[in-house]
Amino acid sequence: MNKLNSNFPLTLKQCRVITEIMKKGTEKDASLSLNLSQPSISRALSQAEQALQISLFTRGWSGAEPTAEGEVVISSCNAVLQAIADTERHLQHDVSALLKLNAYVEWRHLMVIDAVVRVGSASVAAQTLGMTQPAVSKTLKEIENMVQQPLFARARHGLIPQTAAKQLASLYLRVSPVAQSLQHTLQSLPNELTGRLSVGMLSFSCQDIVPVAFASLFKQHPRIRLQAMQGPYHMLANALRQGEIDCFLGLMRKGPIHPELIELPLLDVQYALIARADHPVHDYAKTLNDLTNERWIVARHGTPIRDYFESLFHSIDNKPPIQALEMLTFASSEELVIHSDAIALLFYDDWNIKQLNPRLKQIPIRLPNPECTLGITLHRERQSTLIQTFIEELTLTIKEKLLRDST
Structure with a gap:
């Protein structure tokens, strides 16, 4: 039977495994979804990568993420599996029992169906495919169980394909070129940054x-x-x-x-105190001591901004305000400043401070050593x-x- 799969770089089981890893993000979750053991999932993925001689996934922030070549393979697998699912949906209209085509069909099933539909005989199909007649009959029985309906009617001169057989043969003709051309598609990828x-x-x-x-x-x-x-x-x-x-x-x-x-510097920035443009603090605040009773919006503990915030109050022999609102994003902090009486410690480069939202205003207090640097961290x-x-x-x-x- 393996000879029947030789024209296809991936088995349909491998296609199902690859797409499910992409959807679920991990081999463990894919195994639960496909009702296969995790070693079976890992083995199918490894065999697919060996057959294609590429890596399909890389470890990502939220789990397994496809490589550039993996994206091409997933696209091909999705096209094949979607066509199978559509065929199963059409066949489901004729029976009440739940079909199993999408979960279990393999290339050998479709190839045998196609051959028998074309020649009208199990024995002739067996000769064409290099199989024994009992093997062909067994394969037909397997796929008949998947679709829960007869595939052929017997006649004096051979087998007459029924609706299910015709749809399955048509399915094979649609999806086999997609699968067979996968290696060529991968080899034809443009030589560009991917x-x-x-x-x-x-x-x-x-x-x-x-x-x-x-x-x-x-x-x-x-x-x-x-x-x-x-x-x-x-x-x-x-x-x-x-x-x-x-x-x-x-x-x-x-x-x-x-x-x-390692860290590489990118841009010089500086800390700044920001309040709502019509906040009274702009009129009365002259030094840091005038801000000790204000409500603050600051970054979380352990960040350079929070360390600098606390150092400001230590520099004037004062404890940092306990009632401080921690925000995770720049935009949400500015928006909260606009809609509250709180003031914020943020950082800006010269261009951004000049382009400050008109509903915001920098508090005119000179800060000690406000300079800091934006950088990029690399492995x-x-x-x-x-x-x-x-x-x-x-x-x-x-x-x-x-x-x-x-x-």
């Missing part, structure tokens, strides 16, 4: 830079898969170490917490061409931004 770029962003960081760089990358290299996600430092650092993301951006610290990570040993291209786009975006500031 792959996944997964970028983490620390709270409050680079929201106006990354989208511009992403847009430029997407325009120049449409086969790149771009991802951006937000999270705290320790989560992003661990994700970078484990290969779930490629880099992350944010305020630079005194140095990365793991020796295999010391994993710096691909794609990551370098992204850094180049970030650098260009920042230069254009600074150029706008100077004009």
Whole structure:
């Protein structure tokens, strides 16, 4: 029977495994969905990758994510499996029992059905396929059990295909070219920048830079898969170490917490105190001592912003306010400032402070050592061409931004 699958780079079971891993994100969840053991799922995936001589998935932020080649394979698998599901849905109209075509059909079933429909004889089909007649009859019985209805009617001169057999033969003619051309499709991939770029962003960081760089990358290299996600430092650092993301951006610290990570500076910024434009604090606040009783919006503990916030009050021999509202995003912090009496400690580059929302206003208090730096954190040993291209786009975006500031 294996000879019947030789024209197809993937079995239909492997197609089902690949698409389910993509949907569920892990082999474990795919095994539960397909009602297969996890070793069976792993084995099917490994055999598929060996047959195609490519890696289909890479470890990602939310589980298994397809490689550039994996995207092509998944697209092919989805097309084949969708056609099978459509055929099963049509056949289901004629019977009450639940069909099992979508879960169990393999190439050998479809090839045998197609051959018998074409020649009208199980024995002739067996000769055509290089099988024995009992093997053909057994295969027909298997697929008949899957569709819960007769496939052929016996006549003096051979077998007459019924509706189910005709639909299955038609299905084979539609999907076999898609599957058989997969290797050629993979070999014909254009020689251009491909792959996944997964970028983490620390709270409050680079929201106006990354989208511009992403847009430029997407325009120049449409086969790149771009991802951006937000999270705290320790989560992003661990994700970078484990290969779930490629880099992350944010305020630079005194140095990365793991020796295999490195930081590169990108943009000089500075801390600023922000309040609603019509807030009375703009009239009476002259020093930090005037702000000790205010309500504050700050970043979470363990961030450079929060450390600086607490150092401000220690510098005036005062305890940091306990009643502080922690926010995770820059936009939500600005919006909350607009709609409340709270003031916020944020950071801006020169261009962004000049473009501040008119409903906001910087409190005119000189802060001690407000300078800080936005940077990108990379894995010391994993710096691909794609990551370098992204850094180049970030650098260009920042230069254009600074150029706008100077004009």
